[in-house]
Amino acid sequence: MGDGALDYEFAVIGKGLFGSAAARHLSAAADRVVLIGPDEPADRTAHDGVYASHYDQGRLTRRIASNRLWAEMTARTFAAISMLETATGATILRPVGCLTVKNPAVAPRHTRETDAEGDVDLTEYEIGDESWRDIFPEFDFPAGCSIVYEGAPAGVLDPRALVASQLEVARSQGATVITDFVTRAGEDAAAVTLRLASGREVRCGRVLVAVGSFVNHFPLLPRRLGISVETETFMLGTVSDRDGRRLATIPTVQYSIDDPDIADIYMTPPLVYPDGRWKVKMGCNTSADRHPESLEEIQAWVRSGDTDALAAAMQTAMQTMLPHVDFVEYETSPCIITMTANDHPIIDQTSDRTFVAVAGNGMGAKSSDGWGGLAAQSMLDEPWPTWIDRESLAAR
Ligand SMILES: Cc1cc2nc3c(=O)[nH]c(=O)nc-3n(C[C@H](O)[C@H](O)[C@H](O)COP(=O)(O)OP(=O)(O)OC[C@H]3O[C@@H](n4cnc5c(N)ncnc54)[C@H](O)[C@@H]3O)c2cc1C
Structure with a gap:
């Protein structure tokens, strides 16, 4: 050139x-x-x-992945974030850890994730071992779930x-x-x-x-x-400043919930949003997810898509996972993701x-x-x- x-x-x-x-x-x-x-x-x-x-404000991150390529790219990104935080003084990563919760009723739908680069701090709670309740008292999941906790640097990053x-x-x-x-x-x-x-x-x-x-x-x-675009809905549950600060270091969650309308939940600890309020963010796949094909359809979804279609089920799930939290308000928002086969x-x-x-x-x-x-x-x-x-x- x-x-x-x-x-x-x-x-x-x-x-x-x-x-x-x-x-x-x-x-x-x-x-x-x-x-x-x-x-x-x-x-x-x-x-x-x-x-x-x-x-x-929040994206889950963790080192365990379903294959070596994703694990390696995530390891590279952890290293980059560390460098970027030093270079710019920004706080990008909150390394609060990640709980992966599998309900055996739906777990067969999920592949076991086995690949990671380097040493990973993992604690596994097999089905029947409920001792995680003492370590993570803020959370509730149905008895009979298996739980894996991945420690830092897993957590939540600010995109x-x-x-x-x-x-x-x-x-x-x-x-x-x-x-x-x-x-x-x-x-x-x-x-x-x-x-x-x-x-x-x-x-x-x-x-x-x-x-x-x-x-x-x-x-x-x-x-x-050959890609497909998928609509995503996420819910923000506002909490008091006191609860926000108190819960700021609880781990992120990935949860294969057993529910007729929602699946594959992810949740962050409370994060401060641009309006200054602390909000727990939760997203999931839903039976209302769509695959918009035209530009106009994507734009209409992002502008004014019906994100309340399954708000009740999402709200129930969030409150059930965090039973001791008084949510002040709930709101839903649209987003889009790009998928390959x-x-x-x-x-x-x-x-x-x-x-x-x-x-x-x-x-x-x-x-x-x-x-x-x-x-x-x-x-x-x-x-x-x-x-x-x-x-x-x-x-x-
Ligand atoms: C609700 C939700 C939750 C998510 N949760 C997670 C998570 O927990 N963990 C995780 O790892 N990932 C998560 N993701 C996925 C992650 O956010 C995406 O994979 C990531 O943003 C993809 O990055 P990208 O650069 O490809 O696309 P984007 O971040 O969408 O960036 C594309 C950019 O291209 C620009 N653009 C488009 N057209 C043009 C044009 N013609 N000219 C110039 N610019 C253009 C857009 O303005 C945009 O800035 C989530 C996504 C959503 C929607």
């Missing part, structure tokens, strides 16, 4: 968890890196643009703080950040030309498309990807100058620095570790 007519050597489209990580990795190794994406909308309900899956820190370090390494929206990308033998919503054009040598759920809705790649993201080169990093499968935050770093390695023509099965991450 090194074409003088280029504005940038490397461009990343999408200022989300994957894109901000990739931009930081690229700018550590190369000059002339640009990251292009819009900021978070001030008012989701009046927004008619794109939306990110990370607009929130907004993670993106902000990635951007801060990328900028300090010389990256340019443009707050704009890319409406199309066109590749020829000499360059990729990006057309921005502002009318500006950016010419770059190589581009990474890291636009999450919107990847099939703008002409950025040569062809559509094999539960792996797509990290690949799709043409001479175009690369892609999308599809966190509802768990991409905890491993985002790993995935963004792998994408950056590809763009820099650096080899990946030989044990990684590239086919499992290939565009499909």
Whole structure:
């Protein structure tokens, strides 16, 4: 490369968890890196643009994963978070640990997660061993569940703080950040030309498309990807400041609840939200989850989707898991996730100058620095570790 007519050597489209990580990795190794994406909308309900899956205060993270690739990418992300916290002074990770609670009535639906990188602090409570109740008195789960506690650094990360820190370090390494929206990308033998919503054009040598759920809705790649977008609903339960501080260090929870309408619960300890209030966040799969296909359907869901369809069941679950907490108020919110058939993201080169990093499968935050770093390695023509099965991450 090194074409003088280029504005940038490397461009990343999408200022989300994957894109901000990739931009930081690229700018550590190369000059002339640009990251292009819009900021978070001030008012989701009046927004008619794109939306990110990370607009929130809490994402669960832990080292145990269903396979080595996810475990390795999460280990890389823990290391990156530690570096970023030191470099920026931000608090990104609250290492409160994670409880994985399996109800045997539904546990067959879940694969046992066995892979982790390095030593992991695990305590297992087999079915019938109820001694966890003495250690975690705030929680209640039905008798007969098996429970695994994973200690620090498992816990909860702040995705907004993670993106902000990635951007801060990328900028300090010389990256340019443009707050704009890319409406199309066109590749020829000499360059990729990006057309921005502002009318500006950016010419770059190589581009990474890291636009999450919107990847099939703008002409950025040569062809559509085989992904599906899924609606997600989460509930925030407001607690008093006193309860918020008191419960701030309880572990996160993953719980295979036995319920006709909701499944696969995850829950954070109380976190301080932008309105200054402490809120417990809980999400789950629900029988009302949908797969919006058009851009308009995704946008309508994020703006005004019916997130109250299963609010009663979610509220009951939250209160049942934390029986001693007086919740002041409950609210529900929409979000979207991007899924693939094999539960792996797509990290690949799709043409001479175009690369892609999308599809966190509802768990991409905890491993985002790993995935963004792998994408950056590809763009820099650096080899990946030989044990990684590239086919499992290939565009499909
Ligand atoms: C409710 C919910 C709970 C979750 N819980 C967890 C969890 O506990 N643990 C976990 O690890 N993960 C969790 N996830 C998943 C995690 O948040 C995602 O996997 C992660 O955000 C994916 O990162 P991304 O960069 O691919 O996409 P995003 O974070 O969505 O970022 C994509 C970015 O691209 C931008 N963009 C889109 N189109 C364009 C364009 N044309 N031009 C420029 N920019 C564009 C968007 O504005 C956005 O900023 C959860 C997700 C949801 C919705």
